Structure formats: structure tokens, C-alpha cells
Amino acid sequence: MDKKRKIPRLAALTAVVAGLAAGSYGVANAASGSSSGSSAAAAPAATAPSASQPWGGQRSDETPLTGDTLAKVESLAKAKVPGGTIVRVETDADGHAAYEAHMTNADGTPVTVYVDKQFNVVSVETGSPGGPRPTTGANA
Numbered sequence: 001m002d003k004k005r006k007i008p009r010l011a012a013l014t015a016v017v018a019g020l021a022a023g024s025y026g027v028a029n030a031a032s033g034s035s036s037g038s039s040a041a042a043a044p045a046a047t048a049p050s051a052s053q054p055w056g057g058q059r060s061d062e063t064p065l066t067g068d069t070l071a072k073v074e075s076l077a078k079a080k081v082p083g084g085t086i087v088r089v090e091t092d093a094d095g096h097a098a099y100e101a102h103m104t105n106a107d108g109t110p111v112t113v114y115v116d117k118q119f120n121v122v123s124v125e126t127g128s129p130g131g132p133r134p135t136t137g138a139n140a
Helices: 003-032 067-080
Strands: 085-091 099-104 110-115 121-126 133-136
Touching: 067 085, 067 099, 067 110, 067 121
Parallel strands: none
Antiparallel strands: 085 099, 099 110, 110 121, 121 133
16 A cells, blocks of 8 residues: 555544544533533523433423422322322423423323413323323313
């Protein structure tokens, strides 16, 4: 093999190794939650859905509920999903209702209970966000 063919191969191999190293660093950096170039004031994005958190993580455009509002929404959600477990309760930025309670029912299936500002359950969605089966209205 002559030197003219070795140089392009070496350059290509170096580019591939550098690309893999940079990509691995980016994945590790994202997984650790650190960022070197972003502003501290930037709101965190929600984490992707997983088996243990089918809704993903807390979104930056939704706020965890506190106080009486939290207690009322939790109580309504638990009444709609007997034996269910509350995962988190927050405002709803998607427009379904004012508030949402992310839960798992007794068999572990994801459930989201939507509650309006007057503390009425407006719908209950069972299943993951990609394929919920909604129940709406007074029978929710």
C-alpha cells in the first residue's frame, strides 16, 4: 500500500474516533445533568418517559402544586383511582384542565387525572402519554 492511500484512511479514522469521543462526552454530559454552555436561569426540560416514569419528568412549563390546592387535587385523584399511587401533582400546560395528577393505579398502569379550577375532575386518562384511553365528563 502506498503512502497516498494511508493518509486519507488515517484522516478518516481520526475523524471517526474524534466524533465518537465527542458524542460520548455529549451523552455523558447530558446524563449527568451538567452543562457548560447554558445559562443557570434556563428552565430544565422534562426527562423522557420511561417504564418507571411514563410521563417523563417535571416540565419547565408546569408547576408543582402546594398547600390546599395540592391536598384537594390529590384527594380527588385518589377518589377516582382507588388503590392508586400519586407520582406528582402539577399545573397542566397542555390545556386539558387547570391541574393534573400523575398516578399509577393498583396494577401499575399510568393514570393522569385532570382537575379544573373549581376542583371538578374533568377527565381520567389511563395508559402512557402516547396511547391514553380517556374517560371524560361526569362519569370520569
